[in-house]
Amino acid sequence: MEIIIQIIVTGLTMGSMYALAAVGLSLIYGTLGMFNMAHGMFMTLGAYAVFTMSSAIGLPLILGIVVAMAAGALIGMATHLLMVRFMLNSPEFETNILVATAGLAIVLEDLVLKTYGGYPYPQPVRIEGIMRIGGVAVTYQAMVILAVAAVCICAVAWLLLRTKFGRAIRATAINRDAAQLMGVRTGTVYLQVMALAGALAGVAGLMISTLTTLSPQMGGDPLLKAFVICVVAGLGNVWGAGVCAFGLALLESAIGFYFGVRFGFPVMLMLVIIVLIWRPLGLFGREKVVRL
Amino acid sequence: MSFLLDAQDIVSGYLHRPVLHGVTVQLAEGEVLSVIGPNGHGKTTLLRTLSGFLPFRGGTLSLAGKRLETSSIFARVEAGLVHVPQGDQLFTEMSVEENLLMGAYLLPNGPEVDRRLDTVFTLFPRLKDRRNQPTNSLSGGERRMVGIGRGLMADAKVLMLDEPSLGLAPLLIEQIYEALRALRAGGRSFLVVEENPSRVMALADRLSLMDAGHIVWSGTADEADESRDIMKTYLGGH
Numbered sequence: 466m467e468i469i470i471q472i473i474v475t476g477l478t479m480g481s482m483y484a485l486a487a488v489g490l491s492l493i494y495g496t497l498g499m500f501n502m503a504h505g506m507f508m509t510l511g512a513y514a515v516f517t518m519s520s521a522i523g524l525p526l527i528l529g530i531v532v533a534m535a536a537g538a539l540i541g542m543a544t545h546l547l548m549v550r551f552m553l554n555s556p557e558f559e560t561n562i563l564v565a566t567a568g569l570a571i572v573l574e575d576l577v578l579k580t581y582g583g584y585p586y587p588q589p590v591r592i593e594g595i596m597r598i599g600g601v602a603v604t605y606q607a608m609v610i611l612a613v614a615a616v617c618i619c620a621v622a623w624l625l626l627r628t629k630f631g632r633a634i635r636a637t638a639i640n641r642d643a644a645q646l647m648g649v650r651t652g653t654v655y656l657q658v659m660a661l662a663g664a665l666a667g668v669a670g671l672m673i674s675t676l677t678t679l680s681p682q683m684g685g686d687p688l689l690k691a692f693v694i695c696v697v698a699g700l701g702n703v704w705g706a707g708v709c710a711f712g713l714a715l716l717e718s719a720i721g722f723y724f725g726v727r728f729g730f731p732v733m734l735m736l737v738i739i740v741l742i743w744r745p746l747g748l749f750g751r752e753k754v755v756r757l
Numbered sequence: 758m759s760f761l762l763d764a765q766d767i768v769s770g771y772l773h774r775p776v777l778h779g780v781t782v783q784l785a786e787g788e789v790l791s792v793i794g795p796n797g798h799g800k801t802t803l804l805r806t807l808s809g810f811l812p813f814r815g816g817t818l819s820l821a822g823k824r825l826e827t828s829s830i831f832a833r834v835e836a837g838l839v840h841v842p843q844g845d846q847l848f849t850e851m852s853v854e855e856n857l858l859m860g861a862y863l864l865p866n867g868p869e870v871d872r873r874l875d876t877v878f879t880l881f882p883r884l885k886d887r888r889n890q891p892t893n894s895l896s897g898g899e900r901r902m903v904g905i906g907r908g909l910m911a912d913a914k915v916l917m918l919d920e921p922s923l924g925l926a927p928l929l930i931e932q933i934y935e936a937l938r939a940l941r942a943g944g945r946s947f948l949v950v951e952e953n954p955s956r957v958m959a960l961a962d963r964l965s966l967m968d969a970g971h972i973v974w975s976g977t978a979d980e981a982d983e984s985r986d987i988m989k990t991y992l993g994g995h
Contacts, residue, residue, distance in 0.1 A: 629858075629862070629866065632851075632855060632858065632859060632862075633859075633862065635848065635850075635851060636848045636851065636859050639848045639849060639850055639851065640846055640847070640848055640849075642810070642842075642846065643842070643846040643847070643848065644848075644859070645810075645830045645831065645834075646808065646830065646834065646839070646840050646842065646846070647834070647859045647860060647862045647863075647907070647911070648831055648834035648835060648862050648863040648911070649831075649859075649862055650831050
């Protein structure tokens with residue numbers, strides 16, 4: 466029983482971080498049709514922004530989360546304003562933006578490396594201490610990560626499903642031309658989506674850095690896993706990304722526990738291949754079917 | 758005479774292929790104008806140019822006295838020029854109600870939006886029964902009703918409808934045109950583009966015949982009746 470609780474706790478903690486990363490990535494793909502290779506660096510910058518502020522003036526956790534989200538949102542908006550919007554209407558947008566954001570990620574990583582060096586700093590904004598659930602030690606930080614992810618994902622779901630703003634995002638994602646005909650400023654929607662996804666990435670970066678350490682490359686692994694999650698869920702499917710993040714993290718946790726941590730990700734990738742053979746559009750992806 | 762919609766000498770097209778060569782369309786308040794003509798002669802291009810998807814290479818556009826030919830799509834919608842495009846262009850994974858609410862996107866949430874929703878449901882009662890259904894599960898006729906209803910939700914001074922009867926069964930076309938007649942009786946101003954003039958003859962105050970990017974004939978429905986030879990020449994016996 467303890468083993469199962471341990472697997473669930475670890476899986477939910479990892480799943481929370483994956484979900485924060487994957488939901489943002491999926492939101493951008495679903496709305497702009499853009500795979501953001503710099504999403505991992507958005508996470509890294511969120512984590513370093515909190516580290517910098519906290520080192521300078523000291524930050525309580527809640528303010529740390531605000532700073533991470535603000536930093537992520539700012540870099541998301543800057544990416545849109547300085548790069549994405551000029552490429553949006555290019556004929557090979559999906560390929561061009563993949564290369565452009567990969568380039569941006571390299572530049573940003575180098576900048577972080579130049580500014581902070583490669584030393585793996587610990588993230589000062591975290592909560593120490595443990596509690597016991599069914600005999601299993603669970604860190605308060607894991608509980609915080611779970612709570613933050615739950616609040617953020619519920620807030621995004623509410624925003625997308627229950628607000629006019631969310632309706633405009635979904636409408637733009639489905640049919641940009643028709644959204645424009647309704648009076649939606651699609652350029653502003655894209656900017657807002659980049660800010661929202663950046664904010665989620667920022668807070669994901671903060672949460673990841675509280676469990677590991679800060680490093681310029683810290684966003685690489687979560688980006689890869691978020692990408693895998695998005696593909697398994699069906700690219701652009703925000704809800705599917707959230708569900709798959711937890712599903713795959715629980716699987717990774719179970720495999721890591723029974724067979725060793727090094728097998729977690731390879732098995733996850735094998736599962737992806739099987740899923741994509743079985744359902745090429747992903748578990749939640751659907752072909753656009755319109756009744757005639 | 759001052760026109761609500763006054764578009765003069767429009768020159769427009771796609772990249773290096775000019776389609777419209779000095780087209781003028783004018784619409785008075787409460788009037789229904791129909792632009793008819795064979796396929797591929799610029800009717801849809803005209804609406805796409807008026808709504809801002811294609812740039813004006815020449816000519817002017819004003820709505821209620823406000824110049825709009827260089828304005829963005831958003832500014833034109835905000836000014837009250839609303840385009841219901843060909844082929845529905847619905848938000849397929851969203852419900853009927855959400856699609857209709859998108860039509861009122863520029864209005865603040867409140868009783869006015871609810872009132873307009875009621876008006877659309879009165880005009881198309883079938884949509885009320887399907888209000889929570891995703892639009893990709895609707896029939897072609899129902900989707901067309903959502904498209905028109907969505908246009909009606911907007912604060913339109915002029916509604917521009919692109920081939921509202923295209924691809925529909927005769928019974929559904931009749932239902933759509935019954936709704937359009939109700940709108941006309943309510944004093945709405947709209948511009949309808951149709952390939953087949955037989956339906957719009959009874960609806961429109963005036964008709965303009967478009968051929969190869971030119972307006973080659975304009976007149977009332979009665980005058981069109983008297984000009985059957987012209988119609989036959991351009992439309993092939995409609």
